[in-house]
Structures are given as structure tokens and as C-alpha cells.
Amino acid sequence: MAAAARNSKAAQIAFKKWINNPSKVMAWMAKYDIDRMLKEGDGLAKIPNFLPEKVADGALAMIESYKDEVWNETSADRDPSTNNIVHKFWSTKQAPGLQDLVRAMSVLMPGRLHTFSAGKYVRTNHIEPHDDRAYADVVMEDGKVVQCSRDVAVIWYLTKDWQESYGGVLIDCETGDNHVPEFNTLVAFRIPRYHQVTAVAIDRPRYSVFGWFLLPGIHYD
Secondary structure (H helix, E strand, O other): OHHHHHHHHHHHHHHHHHHOOHHHHHHHHOOOOHHHHHHHOOOEEEEOOOOOHHHHHHHHHHHHOOOHHHOEEEEEOOEHHHOEOOEEEEEEOOOOOHHHHHHHHHOOOOOOEEEEEEEEEOOOOEEEEEOOOOEEEEEOOOOOEEEEEEEEEEEEEOOOOOOHHHOOOEEEOOOOOEEOOOOOEEEEEEOOOOEEEOOOOOOOOEEEEEEEEEEEOOOOO
């Protein structure tokens, strides 16, 4: 246990050093042209080895260290009048170190408004089929509130050695493809796109960082 704790601490130190080095972050992210990748992938892109392995190790160690009180239940019952579908998982936006990671991930689509969270799925957690269409009120630097539409969804998987039988699998309902969470792999897709997450079937959490890049205005019905 002591060795594991030391390894976790060392991984987090390496993560913080890299994630707070703007030149390294910018140079790494410059190789990703998400708009082009989405166009070539018919609206969906998958990027293995999204960040350097030591950074992914540190991000996982950081998120694994979050105490239960940091996580907020994200859930709803089915309600057609509000476009709600059945879903339940855990998320956080304010945990220590997370904003540094969000700042780095925002460089994936420079200049775009965005919202990201850490996610945790435990046994039975899932999301029914849905297309991610939603609006968000964003407070700009001048205090003006702008209604924005989700444009690109992003999921960065951070759990090691995950198997399809464990559940928590992203199913692309438009192609029927199953995307089993792979450590340090990012999946991005254009919204709207129907997808679901299968129920986690084991007593082991599945971690990720997820969120959306936004566009000002109303871009779908």
C-alpha cells in the first residue's frame, strides 16, 4: 500500500508539472485537428494515447483520490416534456486540480466555449439512448449571458484494463459500434448523435473526463 501511495503521488506530481506548462500543452494539442477528424470520421473521432502516458497516469491518480463528498449525483427519470432520459452517474466540476486539466483540454478546440467535468460510473450507472442536444446559459467576461448549444461532445477515458463485459460501454446508436473504454483514449462526436452508455456491471468505478464544446446561439430544434 505504501508503494502504491508513493506511485500515485509521483504520478500526480508529473501530471501537474506537465499540465501547467503551456508550451508543452500547446505543442502536444497542435497535432489534433478535431474538426477535420470529425469530418473524416462521419461525425465521430477516436484518439488513442490522447495525452502523454505519464499525464494520463497522473490524471487518473488525481481523480481516484477524490473523496466521496466531492462527487455529485447526476441523474433523472424519463420525462418527454423536458427531454429527459433515464440516467445516473457521478460527476464533479470543482475538485482539486481539475481546472488545470480542463484548461489543457480546452486547447483541443482553441477559442471555443466549453464545459467539462470528471465522471465516475459505478455499478448500475448508465445513460439511456439520447442525442446530447441541450442548451446552456454562459456568463461571458463582460457579464452578458449568452445561450449556447452543445456542438462537440468529448469523453476522455481514464480507467485501465476495462472490458466490455464490465458495462459502461459507449454505444453509437447510429452505426451500432461499441466503444469499450480504453485508458487514455478520447472519443469526440458532433451533436446531435444518438448514443447510450450501458450499465456498469461490476463493483469497480469507471473514470473519465467528459464535456462539450459549445456554440453561441440555437443550432437545432
